[in-house]
Amino acid sequence: MDKLKIGIIGLGTVGCGVYKALQNIENVEIVKIAVKNINKPRPVDVPPEIITDNPYDLINNPSIDVIVELIGGVNPALEYLETSIRNGKHIVTANKELLAKCGEEIFNLAEQYNRVILYEAAIAGGIPIIMPIKTILAGNKINKIQAILNGTTNYILTKMDTDGASYETVLKEAQELGYAETDPTGDVEGFDAMYKITTLSTIAFKKRIKLENVYREGITKIRKEDMEKANELGYKIKLIANATIDENDNADVRVHPMLVSKKSMLAHIDYVTNAVAISGHPIGNIVLSGPGAGEFPTASSVIGDILAIASEFGKTDYLLPMMRCNHTSKANPVNIDDTYNKYYISITAPNAIGIIAKIGTICANKNISLSSIVQKGVSDDNTADITVITEECLERLIKEVVNELSDCTINSIIRVAD
Amino acid sequence: MDKLKIGIIGLGTVGCGVYKALQNIENVEIVKIAVKNINKPRPVDVPPEIITDNPYDLINNPSIDVIVELIGGVNPALEYLETSIRNGKHIVTANKELLAKCGEEIFNLAEQYNRVILYEAAIAGGIPIIMPIKTILAGNKINKIQAILNGTTNYILTKMDTDGASYETVLKEAQELGYAETDPTGDVEGFDAMYKITTLSTIAFKKRIKLENVYREGITKIRKEDMEKANELGYKIKLIANATIDENDNADVRVHPMLVSKKSMLAHIDYVTNAVAISGHPIGNIVLSGPGAGEFPTASSVIGDILAIASEFGKTDYLLPMMRCNHTSKANPVNIDDTYNKYYISITAPNAIGIIAKIGTICANKNISLSSIVQKGVSDDNTADITVITEECLERLIKEVVNELSDCTINSIIRVAD
Numbered sequence: 001m002d003k004l005k006i007g008i009i010g011l012g013t014v015g016c017g018v019y020k021a022l023q024n025i026e027n028v029e030i031v032k033i034a035v036k037n038i039n040k041p042r043p044v045d046v047p048p049e050i051i052t053d054n055p056y057d058l059i060n061n062p063s064i065d066v067i068v069e070l071i072g073g074v075n076p077a078l079e080y081l082e083t084s085i086r087n088g089k090h091i092v093t094a095n096k097e098l099l100a101k102c103g104e105e106i107f108n109l110a111e112q113y114n115r116v117i118l119y120e121a122a123i124a125g126g127i128p129i130i131m132p133i134k135t136i137l138a139g140n141k142i143n144k145i146q147a148i149l150n151g152t153t154n155y156i157l158t159k160m161d162t163d164g165a166s167y168e169t170v171l172k173e174a175q176e177l178g179y180a181e182t183d184p185t186g187d188v189e190g191f192d193a194m195y196k197i198t199t200l201s202t203i204a205f206k207k208r209i210k211l212e213n214v215y216r217e218g219i220t221k222i223r224k225e226d227m228e229k230a231n232e233l234g235y236k237i238k239l240i241a242n243a244t245i246d247e248n249d250n251a252d253v254r255v256h257p258m259l260v261s262k263k264s265m266l267a268h269i270d271y272v273t274n275a276v277a278i279s280g281h282p283i284g285n286i287v288l289s290g291p292g293a294g295e296f297p298t299a300s301s302v303i304g305d306i307l308a309i310a311s312e313f314g315k316t317d318y319l320l321p322m323m324r325c326n327h328t329s330k331a332n333p334v335n336i337d338d339t340y341n342k343y344y345i346s347i348t349a350p351n352a353i354g355i356i357a358k359i360g361t362i363c364a365n366k367n368i369s370l371s372s373i374v375q376k377g378v379s380d381d382n383t384a385d386i387t388v389i390t391e392e393c394l395e396r397l398i399k400e401v402v403n404e405l406s407d408c409t410i411n412s413i414i415r416v417a418d
Numbered sequence: 419m420d421k422l423k424i425g426i427i428g429l430g431t432v433g434c435g436v437y438k439a440l441q442n443i444e445n446v447e448i449v450k451i452a453v454k455n456i457n458k459p460r461p462v463d464v465p466p467e468i469i470t471d472n473p474y475d476l477i478n479n480p481s482i483d484v485i486v487e488l489i490g491g492v493n494p495a496l497e498y499l500e501t502s503i504r505n506g507k508h509i510v511t512a513n514k515e516l517l518a519k520c521g522e523e524i525f526n527l528a529e530q531y532n533r534v535i536l537y538e539a540a541i542a543g544g545i546p547i548i549m550p551i552k553t554i555l556a557g558n559k560i561n562k563i564q565a566i567l568n569g570t571t572n573y574i575l576t577k578m579d580t581d582g583a584s585y586e587t588v589l590k591e592a593q594e595l596g597y598a599e600t601d602p603t604g605d606v607e608g609f610d611a612m613y614k615i616t617t618l619s620t621i622a623f624k625k626r627i628k629l630e631n632v633y634r635e636g637i638t639k640i641r642k643e644d645m646e647k648a649n650e651l652g653y654k655i656k657l658i659a660n661a662t663i664d665e666n667d668n669a670d671v672r673v674h675p676m677l678v679s680k681k682s683m684l685a686h687i688d689y690v691t692n693a694v695a696i697s698g699h700p701i702g703n704i705v706l707s708g709p710g711a712g713e714f715p716t717a718s719s720v721i722g723d724i725l726a727i728a729s730e731f732g733k734t735d736y737l738l739p740m741m742r743c744n745h746t747s748k749a750n751p752v753n754i755d756d757t758y759n760k761y762y763i764s765i766t767a768p769n770a771i772g773i774i775a776k777i778g779t780i781c782a783n784k785n786i787s788l789s790s791i792v793q794k795g796v797s798d799d800n801t802a803d804i805t806v807i808t809e810e811c812l813e814r815l816i817k818e819v820v821n822e823l824s825d826c827t828i829n830s831i832i833r834v835a836d
Binding site for chain 2: 017020021024025120126127128130131132135136137138139140141265268281282283284285286287288289290291294295296297299300301303304305306307308311312315317321322
């Protein structure tokens, strides 16, 4: 059998993992690897003749069948991939940002040139999720995803919970351990999870979700006091990527912290582990969990994609039809103000007397039911520390409640998962 | 596009679920359905002209491309499937017993006739597991599976735990609710899970595992006292299907109750939910969980398999190469006596005085370390109730320990998961 010939762009952590793991795979040959700096020391022993600092040595090489893109970011990756597709190459990529921002154009281009783009590694690292959704779950109407898609933030939240430490303390420790980057914005502000849920919900719902319609909040405002209160009430706080679609194709897709019940699986997904809970018909509910990042788990997914192409390569027919992602119909976006949620609200009231009654009245006037309200003592300065959890209500109304509590300090508002 | 033409043998719970779900699938046509009793009332409205009580109306029908077998058991299913394959049909089946007992012959026959047998529904119901292992995880060397594969026993054990009830009480309740059959042997003695782990470990390890080499124990001897003690020590008791393989292809495959740490994911898989934990390289550890049985989840898997065939049907090339299961090389069996495990042992000693010293000495003489030993008071009759958890040691030696404690009553011995 002819070997599948691949070119790899990028030889960082994931690239090295892919290189190592491919040494055991017989039917795949690495023809060329493009890197930024040829002389940089690397933990793998790559023959110098296959290394280049010019990606076009791969992209324009007619003997290469598949380009494996592992550099991330939109530029110059987009140009590399578009030219590769035009040159007749299939694509394997781990680039979540590119897929979220340019998915529509690049999948359409691939279709035009009859090439596939596989990207299992881009979403939830090693967890098998894209290929299962596209193949064995293909008969389902999936209408809900609830997922932990970012290992850095899940690590920080887990450590805040177990150590009773502040966000700042744990972030510093995570940076020292290499779990968070020097500029952690992409992770802690939820961009990474937002990119992932954009593509994941697109393929699960079979409707294109636009990145600009995905609501996003990060974890930087979560206080250790919120962790403690959530715990007392039977919850953990997680950064959750949420996506739902109704029968009229209204898609509500977002990333923000949530209180999740300790009875749910997601509450037990700790440290850098990721998990994806999917609901649909006829499947019901499933949860897939595993390592969301790292050299080897990500390599597992990249290699799975390469082997899928290898298994069908050389066939004259349309390759891997189930894995195509050129979804043309779009979902209708839902504004976050128009969504229904339960809310955890931490309030410091200037005057303890009558405050419970006031909160109760403001909520009752807007038809908002309270599921629990806890006031713990009264401080020496006569302020009161109050924690409220509401029943499901409109986000717009909760914003009005907060405005009407203008004499109180609202310490935190965090949505609560069902 | 031509529709894929299928024949369904069996229209019980799963068959009805498949029938209903296929109504929404455009590119698949149900040509014929074979049932035992045409006149039996069913919850689906099937046109009478496509119903027959002769399976050979399907098997010998040249217009049918795929036989979907949903009757279970070896006879007559084996003959139906063999004839279907010889007649050039692909197979989709949910028949775990047939695959475990006759997997080798039937997969070889399918290969000989260049046909595929897909069976996602046979193992862990709706959880995507077979197709992910065969496709996106194909680059991995999987060396360990730890799974909850039987919903009935997991329901019983969960209820025993939450209600503090005996096995007999909960079994009766489960039978009344339809979660357990009138003759529950297949589930409670571990046969169902044994069939599933036989096939699951075969495809995960890429070595054929023989059913006769799979060790099996059921849950009928688990006492509510064991549940309580396990809980106190930080464990839950689950019926676990275990499979490991070492670098010399020695495969240790078995089904038996185990104490699993409350810190593990499997401890939180409750009621009829199933879960499969897989370890390998480069993936690391992943856990897939979801509904292990039921009309709709099982239908999801059957339909996923049908759609996989539909997606490639009509191609002139070798169909779905990654999904082939004709593993020729065999694993070496490992005798349970030669395995290393941790053990929970519940002992009633006739005489409290000196018994701890005696147990300690017997274990020490065999180089068995104890991880915990708890004696709770002394009864009026001077007997002592003692719970021991050992460190990892050889099964053969634990049997010797039990023999040497011949003056004690051994209430339970249950293996403990790492």
